Amino acid sequence: MKSSIFETSNFKPKAKEIAVGLKGENTTLNGLKILHISDLHIDKSTPFESLNNLVAVINQSDAQFVVITGDIIDIKTSNIEDKLNVLKNIKKQSFYISGNHDLFYGLNSLKNRLNSFGFICLDNDFVILSHNHQRFCLAGLSDRFSKFFNIKRKEKVLIDTINQLALPTVFLAHQPKDIEFALQCKASLFLCGHTHGGQIFPFHLLVKLVQPYLSGLHYKNSTAIYVNKGVGTWGIGYRFFASSEIALLKLVTNEKSVE
Secondary structure (H helix, E strand, O other): OOOOOEEEOOOOOOEEEEEEEOOOOOOOOOOOEEEEEOOOOEOOOOOHHHHHHHHHHHHHOOOOEEEEEOOOEOOOHHHOHHHHHHHHHOOOOEEEEOOHHHHHHOHHHHHHHHHHOOOEEOOOEEEEEEEOOEEEEEEEOOOHHHHHHOOOOOHHHHHHHHHHHOOOEEEEOOOHHHHHHHHHOOOOEEEEOOOHHHOEOOHHHHHHHHOOOOOEEEEEOOEEEEEOOOOOOOOOOEEEOOOOOEEEEEEEOOOOOOO
């Protein structure tokens, strides 16, 4: 992934492979590769070239599947149907959760479109997948603003179910502050976005006041945390000291936890 100090909305990042050490004796997730993207913020100004580049990067990667941790759109889907259609060219199994912008601009219409492409929404839900001939859980929560859109998150039901499954778990949420729920189900890995890494310096400082993590890899107890800086932009169509990213996460087990 090319990194730069200043990026406009038509910047075309490459995937960067990042080794994520996981704590514990269970080796189920060892070697698993997840292509993690977030915060596309697709609107009328999003260049087709950028979307085609994103699809190409995803398809050329050796990830087992793709996860999108929210804020896919930044306008009603009826205004960007042609741009959303580009995403149907993604050949890898893709899972997603809602972000606050998706809720605001119409989650149901977004779900209808993405689900028609074969994407799977994991808002307040989970799936059982396999790796190394062993099962693991991939689970997600809808965004924290769901309650303002008459959507119940059902955190307790989801967490209780995951704990009963007793499987290694990769947990998705849009905002880093939802780490509390990943910890409650002892998730091996928590993936999120929302922050844009600050997007424009010095807004990094404001983000740190309301979110526990700004970007990159962190650890809490036995859970690894990755905060994706996102692909798109919001408000002002550029980034400054907060480059966009497409993260190819390679999971490696038997690593010590870092507080």
